[in-house]
Amino acid sequence: MNGLESKARITAIGTYAPDKKLTNQDMEKIVETNDEWIVQRTGIHERRIASEEEFTSDLCIKAVENLMTTYHKSVEDVDLIIVSTTTPDYPFPSVACQIQERFNIINAAAFDLNATCAGFTYALHAANGLITSGLHRKVLVLAGETLSKVTDYEDRTTCVLFGDGAGAALVEYDEKNPSFIKSVFGTKGNGGKHLYRSGLSTKMEDVSLHGKGNIVQNGREVYKWATRTVPEGIERLFDGIEMQVTDIDWFVPHSANLRMIESICEKSLIPIEKTLNSVEYIGNTSSATIPLALQLGIEKGKLTNGQYVLLYGFGGGLTHMGMLIKWDVNPNSYSRS
The missing domain is CATH 3.40.47.10 (Thiolase/Chalcone synthase)
Known part of the structure; x- marks a missing residue:
């Protein structure tokens, strides 16, 4: 770690992507483009798109549930929640506060972080620093986006790119085996x-x-x-x-x-x-x-x-x-x- 020896480890991960798919063939019906053009320039074949009733908090909740199920983890004793997002459900309250409420995490600080596409690494960096410094011991890091809700589907240069999804990681104190x-x-x-x-x-x-x-x-x-x-x-x-x-x-x-x-x-x-x-x-x-x-x-x-x-x-x-x-x-x- 820069300056300090890390005392934090990533102990679990979870993700979620909506069921709905938006393929390149679907894009051909929306905007002037085609599958060959999209794949050649971006490598993208399809995207996952949230429903009208799904928002960033919903995707993040599903990612946490996936983490808990896969790794048999509890988040009730998390003492900090950091959510990276550029598409929160509301300007405020934060998505992090919504996560706190949904999982009944009683003694946790909670805030959203916006470093756009670098947000997950920024949030991990913050979690590592706060645990290594001794200020926190168990941090729930999330990255969630519903970019389809802020995409201009008349702009052929950008609308072919964006999809929706979320990821979660648990970062815990571990002096012997840091990540x-x-x-x-x-x-x-x-x-x-x-x-x-x-x-x-x-x-x-x-x-x-x-x-x-x-x-x-x-x-x-x-x-x-x-x-x-x-x-x-x-x-x-x-x-x-x-x-x-x-x-x-x-x-x-x-x-x-x-x-x-x-x-x-x-x-x-x-x-x-x-x-x-x-x-x-x-x-x-x-x-x-x-x-x-x-x-x-x-x-x-x-x-x-x-x-x-x-x-x-x-x-x-x-x-x-x-x-x-x-x-x-x-x-x-x-x-x-």
């Missing part, structure tokens, strides 16, 4: 105008905003920033430690776009075969892409205990965070319910 090795992060605030969702203000840096509450993206600029910044961050991540990038077992970047991931891998000398993603059949779910990709890796028998995993979130802000962790999440050995 977290090192983190890197950075922000380029003057790039915020290239990826935003308009709100109360109608201008950013004297640039008029568009979208009326929907996602607006300058894909070319975001692509250039991500494919330059993430490889530089990966290089910094391994600077000064005994490990090298060739030592990692899996690279789990934010699943923004498969072509972007391929470019990042090429520049970072990471074989594409070492990546886990969730974008092909769930879509870009912002902060939820990384936990969804981890879960898919587990289900496919790829991600196993003792492996070294590089997580890297990046997105609107513009902001990014990468972290190197050792994966040791075992439902049989570490059930504490």
